[in-house]
Amino acid sequence: xxxxxxxxxxxxxxxxxxxxxxxxxxxxxxxxxxxxxxxxxxxxxxxxxxxxxxxxxxxxxxxxxxxxxxxxxxxxxxxxxxxxxxxxxxxxxxxxxxxxxxxxxxxxxxxxxxxxxxxxxxxxxxxxxxxxxxxxxxxxxxxxxxxxxxxxxxxxxxxxxxxxxxxxxxxxxxxxxxxxxxxxxxxxxxxxxxxxxxxxxxxxxxxxxxxxxxxxxxxxxxxxxxxxxxxxxxxxxxxxxxxxxxxxxxxxxxxxxxxxxxxxxxxxxxxxxxxxxxxxxxxxxxxxxxxxxxxxxxxxxxxxxxxxxxxxxxxxxxxxxxxxxxxxxxxxxxxxxxxxxxxxxxxxx
Amino acid sequence: xxxxxxxxxxxxxxxxxxxxxxxxxxxxxxxxxxxxxxxxxxxxxxxxxxxxxxxxxxxxxxxxxxxxxxxxxxxxxxxxxxxxxxxxxxxxxxxxxxxxxxxxxxxxxxxxxxxxxxxxxxxxxxxxxxxxxxxxxxxxxxxxxxxxxxxxxxxxxxxxxxxxxxxxxxxxxxxxxxxxxxxxxxxxxxxxxxxxxxxxxxxxxxxxxxxxxxxxxxxxxxxxxxxxxxxxxxxxxxxxxxxxxxxxxxxxxxxxxxxxx
Numbered sequence: 001x002x003x004x005x006x007x008x009x010x011x012x013x014x015x016x017x018x019x020x021x022x023x024x025x026x027x028x029x030x031x032x033x034x035x036x037x038x039x040x041x042x043x044x045x046x047x048x049x050x051x052x053x054x055x056x057x058x059x060x061x062x063x064x065x066x067x068x069x070x071x072x073x074x075x076x077x078x079x080x081x082x083x084x085x086x087x088x089x090x091x092x093x094x095x096x097x098x099x100x101x102x103x104x105x106x107x108x109x110x111x112x113x114x115x116x117x118x119x120x121x122x123x124x125x126x127x128x129x130x131x132x133x134x135x136x137x138x139x140x141x142x143x144x145x146x147x148x149x150x151x152x153x154x155x156x157x158x159x160x161x162x163x164x165x166x167x168x169x170x171x172x173x174x175x176x177x178x179x180x181x182x183x184x185x186x187x188x189x190x191x192x193x194x195x196x197x198x199x200x201x202x203x204x205x206x207x208x209x210x211x212x213x214x215x216x217x218x219x220x221x222x223x224x225x226x227x228x229x230x231x232x233x234x235x236x237x238x239x240x241x242x243x244x245x246x247x248x249x250x251x252x253x254x255x256x257x258x259x260x261x262x263x264x265x266x267x268x269x270x271x272x273x274x275x276x277x278x279x280x281x282x283x284x285x286x287x288x289x290x291x292x293x294x295x296x297x298x299x300x301x302x303x304x305x306x307x308x309x310x311x312x313x314x315x316x317x318x319x320x321x322x323x324x325x326x327x328x329x330x331x332x333x334x335x336x337x338x339x340x341x342x343x344x345x346x347x348x349x
Numbered sequence: 350x351x352x353x354x355x356x357x358x359x360x361x362x363x364x365x366x367x368x369x370x371x372x373x374x375x376x377x378x379x380x381x382x383x384x385x386x387x388x389x390x391x392x393x394x395x396x397x398x399x400x401x402x403x404x405x406x407x408x409x410x411x412x413x414x415x416x417x418x419x420x421x422x423x424x425x426x427x428x429x430x431x432x433x434x435x436x437x438x439x440x441x442x443x444x445x446x447x448x449x450x451x452x453x454x455x456x457x458x459x460x461x462x463x464x465x466x467x468x469x470x471x472x473x474x475x476x477x478x479x480x481x482x483x484x485x486x487x488x489x490x491x492x493x494x495x496x497x498x499x500x501x502x503x504x505x506x507x508x509x510x511x512x513x514x515x516x517x518x519x520x521x522x523x524x525x526x527x528x529x530x531x532x533x534x535x536x537x538x539x540x541x542x543x544x545x546x547x548x549x550x551x552x553x554x555x556x557x558x559x560x561x562x563x564x565x566x567x568x569x570x571x572x573x574x575x576x577x578x579x580x581x582x583x584x585x586x587x588x589x590x591x592x593x594x595x596x597x598x599x600x601x602x603x604x605x606x607x608x609x610x
Contacts, residue, residue, distance in 0.1 A: 097442075234444065238444065238489075239435060245428065246428050246455050247456040249424055291443045292443045293444060
């Protein structure tokens, strides 16, 4: 009993330390950029925004331009990268668990190609409007992702026995279809090729507080739902029949989790385009270190995925400054070697 | 007082195809006894226990668990009454043996309720009974097939069910653990008044360890009763298409069943 309590306390301590480290890393990422702003000034600017503490901080030496850069450009960008990374990696984790398939990722049900298709249509039609802080391309991407997912679910549900393989294959088939459709649209609208291409490579360069506020609540609620069902998901992973025999309502839990994960990843994709790799590899990397218990895996995956994407974006915007490297390229470049390292370390132990 | 754990009347079940898998089964599973289900491959043994555990819903017929309509049980209440160990051991995901067995306490827990000293004691007891305590901190996928099997039985024990259903529990075990597990099952039936329903392939073990036997053939009950009544030369020859000899063991006051070919 004692080691049980100890390990739980240890874990809570670990999550706390890890969160602190994440915050420090994100503050350091705010210092990255063309204008050199020292960390001390950044701390002052942030401190000035916090009640009570702001009484004792003197930021009069900092220029207003710096203040704007830090508060309105860099901070929302780092935070949006974190939210997108957290959303993609946690929904990837849920897809892997709900399908009991380690190869699943947030895009497995055709969300990426659906979003890209929606975004492409909006770009070609030249639509321009905003709704709930989302711009037209984001709205198009979200609708595309939602409709694709819904279509995949309805096709698969025609089968009497709820076969997960059927759902996966339907998603893959729809993805191929939509990707071909996008290629066709690109061929017919050659002037839009660059825009479409860069959108599908993923980026958080258009981050703003408006965008942050429009995805943060949905993502947080989604992650809370994942957490709520993490015990059930653990049991489902050890076998569906056995899970039912233990009193888990497998079909219901899985349905809720799949819909929620689709929603969370669609939100992320709609503001950032298609950032590959994060949703597949981050859950695996964390799992290799702490095992498959979703109650522990989930919070650590959220933090790791968020920080990983924030760091990747830091590199993407500073390595070839003022040019930006697509975020999907960076995530694959730094993620792959690290993942291979983890796999090898596991084998060698 | 109801003497039957499960009682089923005219149970019919078929999968998507039209072939009837279970055909008009009428059976009683006595309380506190070990009931063995035997029969050739494809005779409907696993489908039957999936109907008993409500993994599958029958097409027609009546199913009662301790006198109450099985369909009326809430999912968690059913899990408190009946524990099942299926033949599902392959998982790409890693859980420690301790975590797996602790999952047996799931039906007792409210949402977010953490495990208490009692759960811990019950899990430890289940691990010790199945001789898997020494593996508690190892990942399940690092264990051999037989060790995994024992861990899953430990989880069902931690569930503290009144009825324990086992799908070929000894099929991956060496001789030592085959006997150990069957002895443990016997003890559970005697000491804890647990009703056991077990699918077995080995007719010798079925003969020796079961109180009652059900012989299934092509989805129908071919015969049921005590082992002496069910395992006869004629029954086995008709159902398995194999000749057997039943040899009296004077030393141990038992019988040996050997195929004669």
